Amino acid sequence: MLQAALAGGTASRRAVFELFPRRLPEGRRYGVVAGVGRMLDALDDFRFGDAEVDFLRREQVVDEATLEWLAAYRFGGDVFGYPEGEVYFPYSPLLIVEASFAEAVLLETLLLSIYNHDSAIASAASRMTWAAGDRPCIEMGSRRTHEEAAVACARAAYVAGFASTSNLEARRRHGVPSAGTSAHSFTLLHDTERDAFRAQVSSLGRGTTLLVDTYDIAEAVRAAVEVAGPELGAVRLDSGDLGLVASQVREQLDALGATRTRIVATSDLDEHAIAALRAAPVDGYGVGTELVTGSGHPTCGFVYKLVARAGADGTMVDVAKKSKDKISVGGRKHALRRLDEAGVAEAEVIGIGTPPEGDANDRPLLVPLVAAGEIVGREPLTQARERHLRSREELPIKARRLQRGGPAIPTVHQ
């Protein structure tokens, strides 16, 4: 595409691309934007170095003119977008990229990969943390997804309210708080379970979390409190009927005087399992597989479409594909969230060409992320996390329902 556009003289036409969802995953009430910070870092680094250019030349993938263009490539356009942590709905214009066609088209896979992945994880994570209420959720899914995706998952989960992750690289790279427990292999390594508990407590202190379901749970809880004393930080349960077992363990811990020892539950938890444990004496949830696979929706289905471009005379023209089953809306978009007097979200309002009219309650949604190639939208990750909690609180009560349903608010094109 790039080679043909360069050769044909259309590569330099001004273009507006839009990244947006055609729909939410079936049954979901809202989605969560994540990956913005990762995207800005990736965009800043997006170059074609010698290794890439030599490869393309050697394999004759593109012609010499294209190679030269790629070697000099640096994105010099503007990007506007929903800030990280914001919620979204069908047709929310999550990113607006304004640049030459060549500069903008080259970003398609990069932008979509990051947004489709990270937002899918954050969208699932948000339902989990909402269901968990005040109880912390710990991200533990690294082993169930690609090794690099795992780091991005921990980051996206944190944006959507997770308290911590077992992925230390996510702490190193992104500052996500980390937490961990031991595995069954640690218990099995020792001649007795009690030996394992002793070794862990002696090295990590009484505040550690002991895994108590390798053999017999009641025996393990007794041994754990004997070894660590009632100051034992937590016990972890990873199998069985978690609600029932948690109640028994709570009773046993209390009887042993370990009234402040917490119970952490893990084992294929999703938002529904977390909600089902509401009445159980569980103090925290370790979530793995269902988090990193987006709880049934591992990708968002965002698309990246050309919505306007200059004609031969330089005038901008709105464009859109015309096929019946995949609708796109041409034109440069603007967006605001309409709020009622009480501050509750009522609609996602999208203006085509000009900003939609709003009143004092309404919130504009697009912010500048890149200006003439300069990254201007960086922010601390905690800011995205706080924004998410605020945006979610603004939604009507039905957004919180885990049952299948439509978007919590309608999308209105103005």
Add this chain to the structure above:
Amino acid sequence: MLQAALAGGTASRRAVFELFPRRLPEGRRYGVVAGVGRMLDALDDFRFGDAEVDFLRREQVVDEATLEWLAAYRFGGDVFGYPEGEVYFPYSPLLIVEASFAEAVLLETLLLSIYNHDSAIASAASRMTWAAGDRPCIEMGSRRTHEEAAVACARAAYVAGFASTSNLEARRRHGVPSAGTSAHSFTLLHDTERDAFRAQVSSLGRGTTLLVDTYDIAEAVRAAVEVAGPELGAVRLDSGDLGLVASQVREQLDALGATRTRIVATSDLDEHAIAALRAAPVDGYGVGTELVTGSGHPTCGFVYKLVARAGADGTMVDVAKKSKDKISVGGRKHALRRLDEAGVAEAEVIGIGTPPEGDANDRPLLVPLVAAGEIVGREPLTQARERHLRSREELPIKARRLQRGGPAIPTVHQ
């Protein structure tokens, strides 16, 4: 765990870890091992450098003794495993890691991440290529998954029979053949569809693939053949009832003399959609979202468990967790595929402690991958691809059924 084991003196105990699936994804008949080559490269590179060690020290994640151990870490043990492309069944011992506990436990997340991801993709891809028969499948899903996972997806799909990928980085890194078409944005960039076709054909030649569903398909096909002549390589259809549209387009192409112009279909294809297009005149399938999300099963659920370790006196002891709902089998495993006289697979036979007895038809499944820390299992990717096709052909006919069912052959512990 590592710190406590080092402090407690158990870190150096000889250990055997096993990576295995407890089950296949619901309804699936077989799984496909992928990621072996990536894992070997990752293992070779697996070090704790200054950046990591300094971070762990600064944040006081582990004590000084552990930091020293990590800084000197190099895996020095043995690894045996199913070679890449091989099919697998519940409890197939896909990897056997023999080393000190400390050396082996540290690999858990690395090994599981790569295997859980890559094998999930290959397992889905294999069903797609089997359903497609002689028609090539093109991997086009990069934009629907994490940017690094995308490269691994293209590689895993190739192992499982895909012909090519649109991910150029997978070609650069792994030698996967690449292919591409243009997007709707390329057509929309031009003042007319015909201008777009002219630009593409003039730059890429008549053998290129033109996208014909941006506006009216019949008009686009007419314009495409007018511009490129009957030597036009292919047209791509990306919307509508693909079977019906393909028939109409085939008729039109033939009437225009473009009898050898191929039709490539894309648009949320999975193995079922591919099978449903068997009777349609489609010459190739572009597969995106459903491939990179494992067609409903984005992770394999492999686990990594300690199955044997030395006791205080150095004697090896088989170990296994005892909880009721998550069964593990202790002991070092061996495995072979039992074949009947005609060479058809009959059972996955797993020996505990000693190799199972087999006859001349049977195939041992574990090969050495790492010997005393040296990588010995590297092979060209094409070899994995050929192995997969052979292993798949060996399966009983019911393995090919796309309908839900149990594993194609039983797993027998001997």
